[in-house]
Amino acid sequence: MKFLLQRLAFYLFTAWAALTINFFIPRLIPGDPVTSLINKFQGQMSTDAINSLYVLFGLDKNASIWSQYVDYWGQVFHGDLGLSFTFFPTPVSEILRQSLPWTIALVGITTFASFMIGTSLGVLAGWRRGSIMDGLLPVTTFLSSIPYFWLGLLAITLLAGPDSFFPSSGGYEPGLVPSWNAEFIGSAVQHSLLPAITILISSVSGWILTMRNMMVTVASEDYITVAHAKGLPERRVMVSYAARNALLPNVSGFALSLGFIVGGTLLVEIVFSYPGIGYNLFQAVGAKDYPLMQGVFLVITLSVLVANLLADVVYLLLDPRTRKEG
């Protein structure tokens, strides 16, 4: 319990730090691009909307930095992230609410799947060292060096096309209306296959490698020798003795490398024009839509923090030492 509370406190601290970074970035940069954007939409924006952008980007030069900070927090807590300029006049929070489920479904499921597949392959590669599995390493190294987005481009060229099963862009058939019926879900799954495979191929090798190295280290521990000496079946020693212990650093590594992975997967969305957060970020960058960019950054950071917390809970379940009373 104490462990979990400590982690929770840390994530709250990180969330505070991320929000503070978000607060300072537009204020430290010379020039204010947001003012020119506001001027461009002069007359179409309500006073409220202009006000909220003033608070978010520190355009009010008369207010002290401290009162700006307090106002900023108040506004973020109300979920008001300003208006998007790309999708004028939709509020940023509304856009994010629409695209977040897509990203969580695609990135969440594929990251989890790649962790599971990579870890099990790593267990085998580490246990059967010197077998064919060693040949897997150079191949996966090469695959992991390929940028996600380039692999996506390649996949589109080779596999997608006008008469191919795989659609090259979008999250669902253009004519369909998002709802919970079989036709829509089927179309969504069909559209997400290619991006999912792309993410899987380029992210799986990292897990294979770390798991293999941990297995190699664990295999020479005394308790493995004891398990062998007891005459336990090889499979049991591999899974319940070696893999279970080798898994622990990999799980905490999962939490820490999530930030890197999420960054890469956002690009896959861009290449496939997948209607998620990453594509929003791309559109926002192209249009210099600062409110949307900042909103995307906040949402990504908070989601990664939540995922980290989940990984910590899993770690707690796997490692009895952290469950110690007191």
Add this chain to the structure above:
Amino acid sequence: MSAPATTITAVTPDGPEVAVAPVKRRRLRFVANPKAATGLAVLAFFCLIAIIGPWVAPYDPSARSSDLIQAPSGKHWFGTTHLGQDIFSQVLVGTRGVMFVGLLAGLVATALSILIGVSAGFLGGAADDSLSALSNVFLVIPALPLIIIVASTIPSAGDLMVALVIGLTSWAWGARVLRAQTLSLRRRDYVEAARATGESTWRIITFEIMPNLTAIIASGFVGTVIFAVMSEITLAFIGISTISEWNWGTILFWAQSQQALAQGAWWWFVPAGLAIAVLGTALSLINFGIDEFVSPRLRSSGHTRVKTKDGHSVRMRVGFTPVLSSKAAPVTPVVPRREKEEVA
């Protein structure tokens, strides 16, 4: 210490060879690792291209010509773009930007990670708590979106700016690893001895602790360079950094925005992507080399199957006692093999 060594060399003519050989072998052992050697060779090749690229490029990468979207040929090795620009020249010229940003960002991040990681590990107490909290925060916040936001807010993000932004945001992993290692080194006997003889903290850190961190620092540097190269190319691909400076990401940016895929112009994005992948692989290979240099256990052992004299085959593995199968082995093969050995 040096006096006896010189007398030995004076007396025996083959003295220096005996004395030098082990040292030399130790130095070369890292290069002798096939993974590290391959990685270093490829990296050297890319460094060479980065230096001479702009001079050997057959065309000006931005110059337009009348050969629009042409497949690779003798005239244009990697084909041409929608404006008739030579893609081979673009890749050659673009190498410099990629290598510059990668190495500079790697240097900045490594310097920061040493500063923060080693001081956190060595100082301990409140300084350690606050510094490791700082690096954990930077570790958990997704780096790429942060880099994108910062770089897109800066009005004109050139190579130098991009390198600095990447370097300043990606030091946390190295700092964490260095802190852990410093913590374990701090209480070693030789450090205690140095402290007892009155060496200053500064001197202990630079001369007693740092040399033992070399491998970790090196692998951290290489890892950061990989990350920096990827991030820079990503930034260029999304169109954040200035498009006027050529790098591999810029080529991909134009290929994507000019619908190279729809036109079937595979030569537009394949060379740049392959270059990224090969460079990334080379850097990872160097890192594997370093890892295996430090921890020989990780080496992928070549032939672990050992044939015993009586025809059993046993797999040797670390941590395992080889067990012979209970089946009685055929006795006959023993004789012919002995004969073969004698013949050979």
